[in-house]
Amino acid sequence: MHTLDILAIALLAFFATGYLVLGGADIGTGMLMPYLGRTDHERRLVIASFAPFFLGNEVWLVATAGVLIGCFPDLEGELLTGQFTVLVPLLTGWVVRDAGLWSRGRGGGRAWRAVCDGAVVCGSWAVALSWGLLLAALLTGKPYEAATGSVAVVTALAVAALFAAHGLGFATLRLTGLPYERARRPVGRTGSWQSFALTGGLLGALALPAGAGLPLTEHAADTATLTLLVPALLVVTPLLVAAQVWTWRTFRHRVTRPSYL
Template identity: 75%
Template sequence: METLAIVLLGFFAAGYFALAGADIGTGMVAPHLGRDERERRLVLASFAPFFLGNEVWLIATAGLLVGCFPDLEGELLSGQFAVVVPLLAGWITRDTGLWLRGRGGGRGWRAVCDAAVVCGSWVVALAWGWLLAALSTGRPGELATGPVAVLTATAVAALFAVHGLGFAAMRLTGAPYERARRLVGRTGPGKSFALTALLMGALPLFAGSGLELGSSAADGATLALLVPALLVVTPLLVAAQAWTWRTFRHRVTRPSYL
């Protein structure tokens, strides 16, 4: 059961980074892709159908961590508090901007919401990079510091942005598409997105490879209750994600209510 719990934790974490990394990265580069009101709405509409479904993977990861690895969860929250708080604040700020942008107000209101999406996306990406830097040391209870932590956070955030560009190039049309395509380069949107998706999914697996997950696992009775339930839910989550991507597989040609 411990092995299955570890595999599921890695699967959910990798799925979150590969999927949610696309909408976070697109939000990071939104000011470059969308130069006017219509283009900005087009950029937001490119990932709006996906971001809530993508965040379910993070919720599943957190739930599994709390239920199956309570000691590690406690060590992470206490040791990485200075990173977790900005991460949650950026997440809430970003989602609030997306939810409220089309709910009323004038040009100034939309500008504030756009800034919330962009700034929140950058904060989330940098916070994840900083957290992964700490996990990669094998000491989750200690905050990562120094030049290596800064470089790791910056590199991870850059990968988020490149991942978002590949996704945007597959979803957008018109001038925003041309801007994304030029930055993606000769690799092409599909190949670029596939490559960065693999790299994004590998990030949490590499960072967590040095953690002693077995020793922090819950007792056998708890795992025997939670792991089978997760095995039942996982195919449903994958199926829902596949349905979402199939339903919204076409390029965005006009702005949505955002």
């Protein structure tokens, strides 16, 4: 295995892990919005808790896809074909959720906001369950076919529950008032940061065994392509991390009023 191959695999693992940990926070919070926010004002507070983060978190998913397409093009094509029935609901849920977030504050009355809130919740659940099905296929060593049967169902539900638990930990760090109390209740005596770190660690840990089942070295791009892409990615990666750190530091305080969404 060449050094460039190792670096490409490490970058893919880094971006995928980063997305599950960071993106899992806003996905999980969106899944639980009906529980955390009982009124229109409270739901706006819940959205405000992750509004500054969700676009930046999605960059990690885009980066993961970019590394897969650029550094492992043959594998990307085979995965897309084999997991088509999982990727379609995943992408659909992603689009529906983001459309609900962007459209909620763009006019309309209470009924319109309820529809947008429903899009956020349903889209978040679709994304979480789809990731569970995709991880089930990867963890069982069948990356080229969609997972089926009881193992797929149990894995999808377990991953979705982990996303939701991660969202609860994030909510306890960001919310105030009654939404905070509702988020804190299931967390119990576990501290907010401890809960968030634990669920984040579990989500991140899923990426490693899932990726280990992929034939990455056999499907790596040629040396000329990796020589061009890997150094560029190594330059961009610290900038992405720095932007993420700045975002979390800037919006580290709890939300006390709704955002523009």
